[in-house]
Amino acid sequence: MPFDISKNTNYEAHKTAHRTNLCGQMDTSFVGREVSLCGWVNNRRDHGKLIFIDLRDFTGIVQLVFDPALNSEAYRLAKTCRAEYVLKITGTVNKRSPETINQDLKTGQIEVSVEAMQVLNSAKTPPFLLHEREKVEEMTRLRYRYMDLRTDQMQKNLRLRHHVTAQTRNYLNSKGFLEIETPILAKSTPEGARDFLVPSRLNPKKFYALPQSPQLFKQTLMFSGFDRVYQIARCFRDEDLRADRQPEFTQIDMEMTFVNADDIMATIEGLLAAVFKNSIGIDMQTPFEKMTWQQSMETYGTDKPDLRFGLPIQDLSSLFKDTGFKIFQKVLQKNGCIKCLACDSAHQFSRKDLDQLVEMAKSYGAGGLIWGKIDSNRDFQSPVSKFLGKNEIQAMVEQLRLKEGSLVLIVADNFKTTCNALGAIRKQLAQKLNLIREGFKPLWIYDFPLFEWDQKNNCLSPMHHPFTSPSPETISWLQDAPLKVKSQAYDIVLNGEEIGGGSMRIDDIAIQKQIFKLLNFTDPMIEQNFGFFIKSLEYGIPPHGGIALGLDRLVMILGSLTNIRDVIAFPKTQSAVCMLTDSPSGVTQRQLEEIHISLKEEE
RNA sequence: GGAGCUGUCGUCUAGUGGUUUAGGACACAUGCCUGUCACGCAUGAGAUCGCGGGUUCGAAUCCCGUCAGCUCCGCCA
Numbered sequence: 045m046p047f048d049i050s051k052n053t054n055y056e057a058h059k060t061a062h063r064t065n066l067c068g069q070m071d072t073s074f075v076g077r078e079v080s081l082c083g084w085v086n087n088r089r090d091h092g093k094l095i096f097i098d099l100r101d102f103t104g105i106v107q108l109v110f111d112p113a114l115n116s117e118a119y120r121l122a123k124t125c126r127a128e129y130v131l132k133i134t135g136t137v138n139k140r141s142p143e144t145i146n147q148d149l150k151t152g153q154i155e156v157s158v159e160a161m162q163v164l165n166s167a168k169t170p171p172f173l174l175h176e177r178e179k180v181e182e183m184t185r186l187r188y189r190y191m192d193l194r195t196d197q198m199q200k201n202l203r204l205r206h207h208v209t210a211q212t213r214n215y216l217n218s219k220g221f222l223e224i225e226t227p228i229l230a231k232s233t234p235e236g237a238r239d240f241l242v243p244s245r246l247n248p249k250k251f252y253a254l255p256q257s258p259q260l261f262k263q264t265l266m267f268s269g270f271d272r273v274y275q276i277a278r279c280f281r282d283e284d285l286r287a288d289r290q291p292e293f294t295q296i297d298m299e300m301t302f303v304n305a306d307d308i309m310a311t312i313e314g315l316l317a318a319v320f321k322n323s324i325g326i327d328m329q330t331p332f333e334k335m336t337w338q339q340s341m342e343t344y345g346t347d348k349p350d351l352r353f354g355l356p357i358q359d360l361s362s363l364f365k366d367t368g369f370k371i372f373q374k375v376l377q378k379n380g381c382i383k384c385l386a387c388d389s390a391h392q393f394s395r396k397d398l399d400q401l402v403e404m405a406k407s408y409g410a411g412g413l414i415w416g417k418i419d420s421n422r423d424f425q426s427p428v429s430k431f432l433g434k435n436e437i438q439a440m441v442e443q444l445r446l447k448e449g450s451l452v453l454i455v456a457d458n459f460k461t462t463c464n465a466l467g468a469i470r471k472q473l474a475q476k477l478n479l480i481r482e483g484f485k486p487l488w489i490y491d492f493p494l495f496e497w498d499q500k501n502n503c504l505s506p507m508h509h510p511f512t513s514p515s516p517e518t519i520s521w522l523q524d525a526p527l528k529v530k531s532q533a534y535d536i537v538l539n540g541e542e543i544g545g546g547s548m549r550i551d552d553i554a555i556q557k558q559i560f561k562l563l564n565f566t567d568p569m570i571e572q573n574f575g576f577f578i579k580s581l582e583y584g585i586p587p588h589g590g591i592a593l594g595l596d597r598l599v600m601i602l603g604s605l606t607n608i609r610d611v612i613a614f615p616k617t618q619s620a621v622c623m624l625t626d627s628p629s630g631v632t633q634r635q636l637e638e639i640h641i642s643l644k645e646e647e
Numbered sequence: 648g649g650a651g652c653u654g655u656c657g658u659c660u661a662g663u664g665g666u667u668u669a670g671g672a673c674a675c676a677u678g679c680c681u682g683u684c685a686c687g688c689a690u691g692a693g694a695u696c697g698c699g700g701g702u703u704c705g706a707a708u709c710c711c712g713u714c715a716g717c718u719c720c721g722c723c724a
Contacts, residue, residue, distance in 0.1 A: 091687090092680035107684065127674085144682055152684085169675060172658050175685060176673080179659055183716050236724035256724080283723040407650070407720055468719095509724045607717095617716065 045325045047204040047603065050150070053103055062132055068104025070151045074137040079156065081106065082164070084194070085129045086174075088122070095122045099131060099156075102199050107146075107155040108133060118161040128167035128194075134160045182609070186623035189614060201611050204323060205599045209276050211319045212296055219311065221274045221298065226261035228254060228278070233573050234565075235510060237281035240291070243639040254280035254292075257592060259509060260577055262299040263549055266588040267580050274298035276595065285618045287607040288541060288597055296544075296598075299590030305532055305548055308589050309488060312536060312544065316486065324602055326484060332536075336491040341459075345383075345467025347492075350540025351485035353474045357383050357466045360454065363439050369431040371411070375456040382456040383466055386444045387473055390417040390451035397476075401469055405455055408465040414454040418446045426452075471540065484601070486538045491515070494531040495562070503564050508533040510559055512547040513589075519555075526562055536593070543598050546591025553581040 055069045063082045070079070086100035095110040110122040118133075125131065135158040146152030171188045172180045177195045185192040192198055213223065232239045232253035239253035255261075257279045265273045277297040285291065296315075300308060313330040320326040333351070340349050343356045360382040364372045372382055393401075398415050405413035416426030423429075424437045444452065453469060455462045474480050494514050498505040504526055506512060514522060515530040522529055533547035550556045556578065560570050570578060596608040609615035616622050636643065 087685065089683050089686050090680085091683065094681040094683080096683055096686085098684070105684095109682085111681080113681095141682085144684090146684060149684075169657070173674065173685085176658070181654090181658090181716075183654095184658075186716090233724090237722085259724090281723060284721085286723085287718070289723065403650095404719095409720085506724055512724095618718090619715085621715095623716090 047200055047207065047324055049200060049203055050103060052203065052207055055103075066103040067099050067101045067106040068150060070106045070137060070154055070156065072139060072153050075139045075154060076137065078134065078136050078159075080132065080134045081156065082130070082132045085125050085127055085131060085167075087127070088125055090123065095119065097122060097125060097131070099133065102203075104150050106151045107149070108135065109138075109155050109157050110161075111157065114157060115159050118158045121161050121163060122158070125163065126167065126169070128170050129163055130165040130167070132162045132164050133158045183617075183623065186609075186615070186617065189624045193613065198610070201599070201603050201605065202613060204603050205595070205611050207323050208319055208595065208599050208602065209296075211322050212274075212276070212315060215315050215318045216274045216298065219272070219314075221272045222270055223275060224265055224270065224273045225275060226255070226258040226265075226277070230255040230261075231573075234569065235506070237283050240280045240282050243641055245639050248640040256281050257295060258297055259511065260574075262297060262590060263511065263588065264577070264580060266299050266301045267583070267585045269301075271302075272298070272300040277592075285616070285620060288600070290596065290608060290612060290615055291620050293608070294595040295592040296595050297590070297592040299588060301586045301588045303587070303589055305490070305534055305589060308546060308548075308591055309534060312591060312593070316536075319598075320484065320602070328484070328486065333485075333487040335487055335489055337489055337493065338491065340489050341463045345463040345465070345470060346540075347489050347535065348537045348540055348542040349467075349487070350471065350474070350480070351487060352481045352483060352539060353479040355385060355387060355470050355474055355479060357385055357463070357470065358444060359383050360440065360443070363443060364436060367436060368433065369428065371414075371428075372456050375458075378458070380456060380458045381462055382454060383462050384444070384452055384454040385466055385470055385473060386446060386450055386452050387477060388447075388449055388451070389477055390449050392477065393417075393451055401453060401472065404469060404472065405465040408468055409461045410455045410457045410465040412455075413465070413469070414456075416452045416454075418448055418450040418452075420448055422448060424452075484539060486536060488534050489537055490534045491530050492533045492535075493527065494518075494529040494533075495526050497527060504562055506559075506563065507531065508545065508547050510563055510565075511549045511556070513550045514555070514559075522555075522558060522562070532589070534591070536591070538598075538601055541597050541601060542594070543601070544591055544593035546589065548587070548589035551581070551585050551587050553578065556581060 050068055053066070055066055058066050062080065064080045067081055067083050081099060083099040083101040086098040086105050089096040093112060097108040097110065098105045099108050110119045112119040133156065135156040137154050138157055140153060140155055170191055172184060172191070174191065174195050177185065177192065177197060193202070229242060229252040232241065232251060237256050239256065242252040242254065244250045244252060258275060258277050262273055262275070275297045277295050278292055279295050280292050282291060283289070300311070310331070313332055317328040317330055320328045337347055340347055342359070343349070345357050361376065364382050365376060367373060375382065401415065402413040414426065414428050416424045416429065418441070419425050422441070424432070424441070429437065440446070446452065453466070455465045457465070492507050494507060494512065495504040496507050508531060513532045515532050518529045531547060533545065535542055535545040537543065550559065596611055599611040600608050603611060605611065614622060614624060621627070
């Protein structure tokens with residue numbers, strides 16, 4: 045069930061000098077009582093001698109009635125009211141006559157006959173109708189964010205977000221966690237995303253960096269004996285934006301001492317179960333499903349699979365190992381693989397649809413996409429069928445259990461590209477065929493490779509971060525075959541979104557140094573960037589690990605939304621601009637001089 | 648860095664080379680209305696079609712460029 049504002053409001057607490065109650069609170073239990081209410085004019089209906097105003101606050105809408113016979117002054121004022129005027133009224137709650145009850149309104153059983161009114165503020169005509177938010181272009185809503193935020197939807201989203209952070213604090217506090225803040229003006233590090241830099245006025249030519257995450261600080265707090273800490277931490281990464289990525293975002297960031305990965309996962313499962321139960325009333329099954337990285341890539345083509353539908357990727361490499369089909373031959377010679385998706389309802393896919401899927405595969409770097417349909421003669425109708433042997437087709441039909449009307453989509457390329465392309469197409473098919481079931485499907489992905497190969501720089505790079513502990517089972521490969529080493533890292537995935545990730549950390553200085561070496565960090569570089577950290581490892585540090593949840597994404601999923609801008613009060617556009625404040629913007633010459641910066645002329 | 652989609656009164660949109668003086672709905676203004684509830688009725692105001700070039704007798708419409716928004720690839724330890 046969706047988040048309900050009324051169930052999460054302490055009405056008594058909102059009593060003030062101006063008002064006795066809230067609008068959405070009004071029901072038949074108030075009949076006969078005099079109340080004072082404050083709010084905005086949602087709508088005015090002027091019948092000449094009788095005026096209705098729908099008064100709105102964050103809890104809902106209540107109908108006010110203005111009758112000149114009751115109070116001519118209030119009636120006269122009501123005539124002048126327009127949408128979004130701010131009112132304070134005092135009146136009596138009356139039961140509506142049966143024929144005037146509005147079933148669509150929570151407060152529709154009653155209305156307030158206004159005896160006194162004060163217009164606290166007037167308003168210009170709003171730039172868009174609040175109840176038409178869904179239709180209004182996002183650009184307009186972001187420009188007038190203060191109006192957008194008045195809408196039911198945004199009120200609900202941000203109140204849900206608050207509820208999630210409140211629940212998080214409650215839960216973690218009860219488990220012995222301390223909330224400790226770490227610096228926002230932090231240190232730039234060479235690894236990972238681009239840093240946002242902040243020049244230092246007091247230290248010419250030097251820069252702080254905004255933290256990409258509080259990683260090293262929270263580990264350091266473990267070294268200091270705080271045992272377990274968390275933080276609702278703002279993080280900054282100067283990378284391109286997406287529907288689920290903003291340059292500044294919020295993590296529920298935590299770290300624990302004397303634990304193993306299972307302890308951390310159990311803690312997160314408890315936290316998420318509490319959050320789901322208390323915010324949207326969903327009971328989550330714990331423990332969550334777990335899957336190795338390898339299995340996830342093989343089966344779903346991604347490390348963040350959406351388990352609300354099946355449609356597994358299947359491997360055809362061995363089936364085609366002796367094929368005469370040149371494309372497959374070449375791929376297999378280069379240690380690539382042949383994988384496919386198979387589904388029913390081939391008739392739903394026009395030639396145009398299939399061409400689009402081919403384009404999609406190409407956009408993910410695949411050489412192409414081979415498609416084929418099983419027709420009524422159980423033949424494989426495909427542009428490439430003439431290149432395939434009869435027995436190969438027969439074997440494929442059997443392995444994939446194809447029947448009339450089956451559609452097969454094959455990608456042959458290197459492992460990563462094949463998975464990537466088919467993973468994306470799998471999601472596309474599920475959407476088109478309406479296979480995505482309602483509900484929430486969390487799972488853990490674990491057993492990640494410790495490193496991946498960076499093609500561009502021709503070196504190893506950490507899959508998670510350089511402080512991730514190798515798994516004991518594979519650590520012996522570190523020197524000779526580092527790409528075979530698995531890490532003690534884990535991601536939590538929900539409905540196809542990565543909502544968090546963490547790891548057990550390295551607590552052995554020798555291993556930490558070895559990893560830095562493997563990553564091609566030179567000694568001076570280590571000293572300069574992680575000097576304090578390496579040094580601290582020498583002073584007795586406990587085994588520790590942690591995790592960070594993406595709060596924005598979590599709330600987005602809880603609210604059944606499709607972009608995180610809708611759960612952020614003041615988000616930025618795809619070009620990282622704030623449409624409300626028009627940041628970023630230029631600064632004065634004087635400001636620049638103070639921070640020892642001169643600007644290059646535009647080329 | 649790349650691909651795709653979008654841009655017309657305040658808002659949402661119709662319009663795909665010529666009866667377009669750019670139409671409608673909602674919002675807005677004025678007036679009427681005692682039971683409406685995204686009230687109703689009447690009248691009115693409101694857009695040189697994101698911006699700049701080009702093609703054409705003629706451009707909101709076609710072409711090129713550019714800007715902005717969105718989705719995606721790359722990127723995001």
